[in-house]
Amino acid sequence: MIRADDFREAMQRFAGPxxxxxxxxxxxxxGLMATAVCSLSAEPPSLIVxxxxTASAHDTILRQGFLGVSVLADTQMAFANHFARAKGPDRFEGALWCMQETGAPLLADASVAFDCRIAQTHDGFSHTIIVALIHDILLPNSNADRCLLWHRKGFVSLTAQEAENATAQ
Structure with missing residues (x-):
């Protein structure tokens, strides 16, 4: 039997955007911060979120049927700290937000942002697994080099050399 503490410790070693x-x-x-996001399919373009x-935005996201997924750049650590600590609409202060087709707020200077509608939801025990169809993608010209990562209960970024080595492999 796997202990919950061991699972949490293992997941802390799993870096995610x-x-x-x-x-x-x-x-x-x-809104909320999440690292449990991944691509699902290119046809149709979709994500799993x-x-x-228990997240404060969980029910609102499901009621609305649409969501934005903004991948933070490694230069946005201060904003990430603010968004993670603030509550409710205060999370959105101090950043430029835009809206596309669905109306979900997208971080204007994110590394990349996805405007999505919920296609399906599935029970994932403590989480809801959302299959999100992508309706629009923002690919800003700045802040696209490296995304901010969550690792060991904190925000981290790759150095330029680490990113270059990863790209070369």
Whole structure:
């Protein structure tokens, strides 16, 4: 039997990109930070997003049926700290947000941002697994080099040399 503490320790060693998962309801933005995001398919373009059922934005995201997925650049560590610590709509202060087709807030200077509609949801025990169809992609010209990572309970980024070595392999 795997102990929950051992599982949590193992997952802390699993680096993942930091994403802001966002939606809006009655003009009030709602969101959370997540690392459980991955590509699903190119046809149709889609992502899998796993959201903890206890997260404050969980129910709002499901009610709205759409979400933004903004992958933070490694230059956005201060914003990431703010977004992770603030509550409710205060999370959105101090950053430029834009909206595309669905109306979900997308971080304008993210490394990349996806505008999505929920196609399916599945029970994932403590999380809801969301299959999200991508309706638009923002590929800004700046901040695209390296994404911010979450590793060992903290934000980290690759050095330029580490990123270059990874690209060369």
């Amino acid at each position: 930091v994403t802001a998962i966002t939606t809006i309801e009655n003009g009030i933005p709602s 796993c959201v903890n059922k």
